[in-house]
Amino acid sequence: MAEMNPVKKVRRDIKHPWGKSAPLDNEYLTRQAECFSNGVKISLETKLGKIKLRNPVMVASGTFGYAEEFAELVDLKKLGAIVTKTITLNPRKGNLPPRIVETPCGILNAIGLENPGVEDFIQEKLLFLKKIGVPIIVSIGGDKIEEFVELTRRLSKEEGISGLELNISCPNVQQATSHKPQATSQKLIAQDEDATYELVKAVRENTNLTLIAKLSPNVTDIVTIAKSAVKGGSDALSLINTFSAMAIDIETRKPKLGNIIGGLSGPAIKPLALKTVWEVAQQIDIPIIGMGGRLFEKK
Numbered sequence: 268m269a270e271m272n273p274v275k276k277v278r279r280d281i282k283h284p285w286g287k288s289a290p291l292d293n294e295y296l297t298r299q300a301e302c303f304s305n306g307v308k309i310s311l312e313t314k315l316g317k318i319k320l321r322n323p324v325m326v327a328s329g330t331f332g333y334a335e336e337f338a339e340l341v342d343l344k345k346l347g348a349i350v351t352k353t354i355t356l357n358p359r360k361g362n363l364p365p366r367i368v369e370t371p372c373g374i375l376n377a378i379g380l381e382n383p384g385v386e387d388f389i390q391e392k393l394l395f396l397k398k399i400g401v402p403i404i405v406s407i408g409g410d411k412i413e414e415f416v417e418l419t420r421r422l423s424k425e426e427g428i429s430g431l432e433l434n435i436s437c438p439n440v441q442q443a444t445s446h447k448p449q450a451t452s453q454k455l456i457a458q459d460e461d462a463t464y465e466l467v468k469a470v471r472e473n474t475n476l477t478l479i480a481k482l483s484p485n486v487t488d489i490v491t492i493a494k495s496a497v498k499g500g501s502d503a504l505s506l507i508n509t510f511s512a513m514a515i516d517i518e519t520r521k522p523k524l525g526n527i528i529g530g531l532s533g534p535a536i537k538p539l540a541l542k543t544v545w546e547v548a549q550q551i552d553i554p555i556i557g558m559g560g561r562l563f564e565k566k
């Protein structure tokens with residue numbers, strides 16, 4: 268009977284180029300799936316709204332630039348989809364340095380959405396991205412709803428974009444949670460259920476592209492926010508953005524980040540991220556893109 272146990276049939280000779288803690292590509296997953304299924308081929312295809320993916324392996328926004336930076340390291344065609352670094356309407360310089368510090372179990376970053384702005388993105392970055400041959404999801408961000416809407420209108424006119432990820436959850440920038448200036452607060456959009464609904468709905472009304480709202484773990488009840496995003500018209504959810512955090516240099520007694528606070532990612536957050544995915548998955552039935560816990564290790 269032990270021979271029949273598919274787990275015993277896992278081939279040890281399949282070596283992944285990125286090491287065992289790295290994301291898995293299509294070929295690797297397909298071969299593993301064949302091994303586990305005793306030769307029966309399993310399709311890894313999946314769907315996010317209208318987007319068809321050859322496999323469910325994607326890159327998290329901001330960790331992969333605009334893909335060209337990684338072209339020599341990774342066979343980009345093997346990814347299920349590529350999510351770009353967040354872009355905004357106008358170019359942004361980002362926060363004061365230092366913007367990245369290492370912590371014992373992860374990375375603390377406060378990049379502050381540094382990016383070249385939408386026009387530069389379209390003229391330069393998109394040209395490379397759309398030649399790759401995998402679905403491109405553009406992450407968009409902004410300080411207020413109107414900025415998201417303008418970005419959506421502009422990007423929806425371009426060919427080669429399959430979806431938009433709405434970064435309403437970056438912990439290193441301030442966002443206005445309402446159309447009304449007097450209601451502007453220090454909260455992120457993804458920390459307010461009404462603002463989340465209002466924003467997703469406003470974007471939804473301006474595009475047919477697949478929409479993915481990216482939520483923040485820095486809330487009391489993420490399920491409520493997820494429901495607002497779904498009600499607004501999100502086709503899928505990305506869970507989660509980084510955890511708001513800080514680090515102090517004990518020698519100088521000062522914060523290590525120029526921005527004082529930043530977002531924690533990497534192994535430290537994996538169990539926390541997993542819990543948010545599990546909680547939301549109990550209550551909603553649109554696809555969830557899980558992230559949180561990855562770290563590239565040198566082997």
Ligand SMILES: Cc1cc2nc3c(=O)[nH]c(=O)nc-3n(C[C@H](O)[C@H](O)[C@H](O)COP(=O)(O)O)c2cc1C
Pocket residue numbers: 327328329330352353374376378380406434437481507508509531532533534536558559560561562
């Ligand atoms: C250096 C860095 C930059 C990031 N930039 C963005 C960004 O531009 N937009 C965004 O939505 N998330 C951004 N993130 C958050 C990631 O997309 C992801 O949600 C987070 O890192 C948790 O996943 P991980 O622990 O697997 O890295 C960034 C993360 C890092 C580490």
